[in-house]
Amino acid sequence: MKDKLRVGIIGCGGIANGKHMPSLSKVKEVEMVAFCDIIEERAKKAASEYGVDGAKVYTDYKELLDDKTIDVVHVCTPNRSHSFITVDALEAGKHVMCEKPMAKTSEEAKKMVEAAKRTGKKLSIGYQNRFRPDSQYLNKVCRRGDLGEVYFAKAHAIRRRAVPTWGVFLNEYEQGGGPLIDIGTHALDLTLWMMDNYKPRMVVGTTYRKLADNENAANAWGPWDPKKFTVEDSAFGFVVMENGATIVLESSWAINSLQIGEAMTTLCGTKGGADMWDGLRINGEEFGKLYTLKPSLDASGVDFYEGESENPSEKEARTWINSILNDTEPVVKPEQAFVVTQILEGIYESAKTGQPVYFK
Template sequence: MIACQEHLPGWLSLPQARVLWLVEPEQKRAAKVAAQFGIPRHTPRLEDALADAEVQVVDICAPSGLHARMTRQALQAGKHVLCEKPMALSAAEAFQLVALARQGQRKLMIGHHLRFDPVALALVQALQESDRGQFHAVRAQWLRKRRLPARPGFVRRELSGGGVLLDLGVHMVDLAWWVAGCPQPVAASASLNNRLGRRGDVQGEWGSWDSRTLDVEDFAWGQLRFEGGLLVSFELSWLALQPEEEFQRVQWFGDRWGALWPAGRLFAHRRGRPWEVQLAPTHVEKPHRLVVQRFAQCVLQGEAEPVPPEQIATVTAMIEALYRSARQGNEVPVELPRS
């Protein structure tokens, strides 16, 4: 889905790039997609593409549970890697990938497209240009009504690595944390369940799933604590009983500013009165396209990745801790490698 809708059109729009291989185990799909996008070769084996010295970049859009292994293979073969989210399932894996990329002087970027969202960029820029003050709380919500992605790469844990916390949670946690200035995470607590997905009579818009074998969460609720006192709470669902088909809202509460996404509003107090700004984003390019364009640019120009993989490895540590907390039923520390 994401390869055909976003990544391949993104690469094909770049005059400096050619797509040389498609790696896809489903042979019929591989042939169809290769023909659709004019890709000269396709194979079910990543190794075939990695052995081609002409290949400089590998763009991974496979199911989430395969990302870390495929990224490692590609970096070890000397390729630059753009990988869809999530980066990995554990902080240890994620930081190893960063180390591998840095040692081999390869670029590594994860497709956190909300870092290229026009409103998010405008919020970050506005806060950078003013006295940001201190944020003390963020509430992040991404709640879908009937949008459980029923493909195997999402509903079978051995392929997906997790459910809605991994799918939507990485975006919400990262956006909340990035706009708040990336403080050091301290502790995590979460509650996960798949009560609706397992009921058997609940149907979604995005295909049907076997409620008896669904082994990932469709609902996630929880909180992260950070150094300096910031609290980030999140609410995530693929199957929420709610009015909206899709509901996204992140709200930051600080001592100088309040902020709202995706509405793009900033709130403050000036001379004793409430004061509000409606941001007018200047970027118009689609965020997913910018992921590919900006990654290509960093490879070609030898620049730093616009989404630093160290930061996304830290997000991975937060998500890993949230899963651990849900299993244990209590708050747990976020464990980061000692630097």
């Protein structure tokens, strides 16, 4: 077994700097040896901040993949290029962590799953919210069967006014969509993971552009440019699973609602329920009485927690690297991420056609 894994970063923009590279730098079994970005200065900056001495810099990802000493690649590019870069990296003999969502379409996502099986290399997708303390606790509760059969759930990804105005978030060609594919994907992944149900039967979806054309709008990151806002501002889905379970998915970057929260789930089962609206709350009935349990997780916030020695992104990175070193399955399996992409694509398709989308 190798003592250190040599990692290459493809895409040195916001998500690489905000999540991947800082998290990998905390994993002692990792050396970041190569950095690629279409803007060379970004790759050089990343190499100087996170790379080993002599780290290589590239503007063509295929040149990075030609380096046979690289063991692992992190794909941190816009959604449009996730699939073909990941497939090329797997074919080049690299294990791949690809940032969420898996791909713009289920066809592209399927190619990634097939490439991982064909090459025998590990593939995982960056759903770091699974590694939050509340998510980990709730998943154990679900696996133990405390909630019984979860037959109704909600996946929440609602912001009142927090449209990302940097990068290519507003660009439909690069991203494939707006809040649904950006933050709705996290909420749906969490919900399916808790339910351990990856067999959708049909979906009905709606998308809206109701606030996107507002000039000088109030926004957490400053007003957006309506001319560049080529995606939806809100999207909603009604999903029916093969076993009859129902999931309602709500996602928005800008909506007139005071009930906000993202990467959250509500679960209703035959024995109990759970939600994340006031910390993690688990509810049920015992001895003829109703109860609500609020486990103390010594944490605050949604994405990142205080009082924790390791934030979710760091735990994701360490767990991912350990899965390679110990030859175990990644926590986020590509087959699971494929179903997330399948459902998101179904919502977009249903919104366009006005018809339900049925899965084979």
